Structure formats: C-alpha cells, structure tokens
Amino acid sequence: MNATAGDEQATADTKPKFKRMTLDTPPDLHGIFKKATVDAGTLMKDEVLMMLEARYRGGRWPEDVVQQVLAQVQRDADNAAAPAKSRGKGKG
Known part of the structure; x- marks a missing residue:
C-alpha cells in the first residue's frame, strides 16, 4: 500500500520539534561528560534531554x-x- 501525501504530512507533524540550546561548560566537565557518554554508549544530547525531562517534566531519574x-x-x-x-x- 502506498502512502498518500496526507499520511506523509501526518507523520511529519507528529515528529517532535526541537529548539537549539547552547551550553557553556568548563573544559574538564565537558571531557568527563563526553567520556561518560562514550563509555555508556549514549549521546550527550540524549543525556541532557533525560536530565531536563526528569527535572522539569517529572521524568524518571x-x-x-x-x-x-x-x-x-x-x-x-x-x-x-x-x-x-x-x-x-x-x-x-
């Protein structure tokens, strides 16, 4: 079955939209954070989003x-x- 233009639009509309944020960090803290995410196999972005979700939306820590x-x-x-x-x- 082929997707119609309306189906494609609905999928695009449900995709979360993001705003860009810049965070200045001390170089040593950045290095510690980067190493921790590499070791855990996660992305820094995902870790920051998880912390924000937990802090401001009642997400799970x-x-x-x-x-x-x-x-x-x-x-x-x-x-x-x-x-x-x-x-x-x-x-x-």
Whole structure:
C-alpha cells in the first residue's frame, strides 16, 4: 500500500520539534561528560534531554543518579550529626 501525501504530512507533524540550546561548560566537565557518554554508549544530547525531562517534566531519574543523590544525602546527614555528637561528649 502506498502512502498518500496526507499520511506523509501526518507523520511529519507528529515528529517532535526541537529548539537549539547552547551550553557553556568548563573544559574538564565537558571531557568527563563526553567520556561518560562514550563509555555508556549514549549521546550527550540524549543525556541532557533525560536530565531536563526528569527535572522539569517529572521524568524518571536514572538509577545511578538516584544512588549518587542518596549517598550524598547520607554523607550530609552524617556530617551534620558528627559535630552534634562531639558536642554532647564534652558535657556531663
């Protein structure tokens, strides 16, 4: 079956449209990001879009990001508790 001009137009209309964005990054951060995407077999563009989707559209964060955040929260909690524990030891 041949596609009609209307079918082709409908397909073209449903394709997502994108706006270009320029992001200035420090060279070392760019290199780290580039290496990580190459190692993961992903594109930098796709990684940025995934982060934007997660942050602003309620998309799902990748599991490695979730684990990094949980570890940071735990470190912050441990650091906040450490001074309080040491203050409590000196009093009696």
